Every structure is written in structure tokens, then in C-alpha cells.
Amino acid sequence: MIIETTDILKILQKNFPNIAERALQEEIVEVGKVMSFRAGEIIMDFGSYIKMVPLIISGSIKVSREDDNEGKEMLLYFLGAGEACSMSFTCCMMNKKSEIRTEAVEDTTLIGIPIRYMDQWMSKYQSWKNFVMTSYDHKMIELVKVLDSVAFGGMDARLRKYLQSRAASTSSHVINATHQEIAKDLNASREAISRLLKKLENMGEVKLGRNQVRVLGETWSANIL
DNA sequence: ACATTAAGTGATT
DNA sequence: AATCACTTAATGT
Helix, strand or coil: CCCCHHHHHHHHHHHCCCCCCHHHHHHHHHHCEEEEECCCCEEECCCCECCEEEEEEECEEEEEEECCCCCCEEEEEEEECCCECHHHHHHHHCCCECCEEEEECCCEEEEEEECCHHHHHHHHCHHHHHHHHHHHHHHHHHHHHHHHHHHHCCHHHHHHHHHHHHHHHHCCCEECCCHHHHHHHCCCCHHHHHHHHHHHHHCCCEEEECCEEEECCHHHHCCCC
């Protein structure tokens, strides 16, 4: 897929209206690289060095952290169009290895900004600084919510949160995933997820299909933070 | 039509 | 809520 630079500017303005300064927009178009990933591709794994900060244009990305002990991964949150990975900001400013893994959940395209621009843009552009702070803040709040649904809620609360944030990241009501995949993200058994989903379907909150969950009504979309 | 994979169910701990 | 042992349903070849 070939995208003209004039198109990149439009796409940028549409998806990131808060990055308002014209000079900044032009710089992003100038130095950014448009990259595409297929669903299921791992964009960045644990331990690799971050060289790009991603501005997501379309699609959906899962951000997870590796469990301290071994093996298991813990889901942190999903990112969708108009968002950037908050973790990458701090990670790359300290030139640290990635603590997280990012994986495309849907086919995803993003603009990758080389990290060397981070410092200068922070001081040079007010809207960049603001954008970084705001997305950082939003994800922090999101994380706290996930944390207490894990600590104090049951599986059904966790599943709801999961569906809600995953649907929101897709800006669609359709989630393409098997019950098994959802169960893995939540560290639960497939049967438990199947039963809870069934319950939600009976309550008229979702519609189930093979490899897909459709989220119904305003309960979910109206509930963005 | 057959094999494979996803999803539903009930029992047991 | 996990695991097991099935059954049933949907899909791919």
C-alpha cells in the first residue's frame, strides 16, 4: 500500500487533532515512517530497544507485560487509532530496553517517529508535550482501573472491562477473538469465559458468534472513562 | 464427506 | 474458578 505524503498529513490531522501545530505536523510527516502490521504480528517484544514511538492510525494493539517469574504475560491495555504507546515515551527517553510487548490485534498501521526527536519536540512544541502528558495520564487511569478490577472484582467484572476497552480500541463493536484467546488474556480458563459470555448474551449485552463477540448497546461505548 | 477447531455442558474438586 | 471429559456446532479441505 502506497501512501502519499500529502495524505499522511491529512490522516495525521484527522486522527491526532490535538497535535495542532502546523510545524510539528510537517515534521512528523517528514521524519515519520508509515508501517503496517498484520493481525497477530508482534510489533515489539520484551527486551528489545525501542527506536520508534508509534502513533496509531488504524487498527488495534495489545500491550502486555511479562510476569516477573516466568512465562506468563499480563495484559495491560489496548491501544487504538489516535493513541500512542505511553510506555514507549519513558522507555526511550531513558534508552531502556522494552518492559513490554506490543502485538497487533487487528491489522494495524501506524506512524513511527524515531526517538531522537522526542527530546527536542518536548521543548519545542507545546502540543507535543501536551499530547505526551495527556496520553500518559489516560493510560495511567486505565491501568488503575484494571488493577482494581483484578484486585476487587470477579471474573465477570474483568471480562466486562476487557470487552469494553478492547471494543473501544477498535472503535467498533465487533471483537474478533476466540473464547480461548480472551481467556488467555485474562488468565482464566476457556470454560469460565464461555459461561460468562453466555450469561452476558442472555442479558442482551453481547451477541456471540464464532470467533467473534459483538458488543451491543450504549453500555459499552458510552463508557469511555 | 471427513477432519479440525471453536464453543457448550455437567460433574468434580 | 479450575480441570476433565465429553458433546455439539461451524468451518476448512
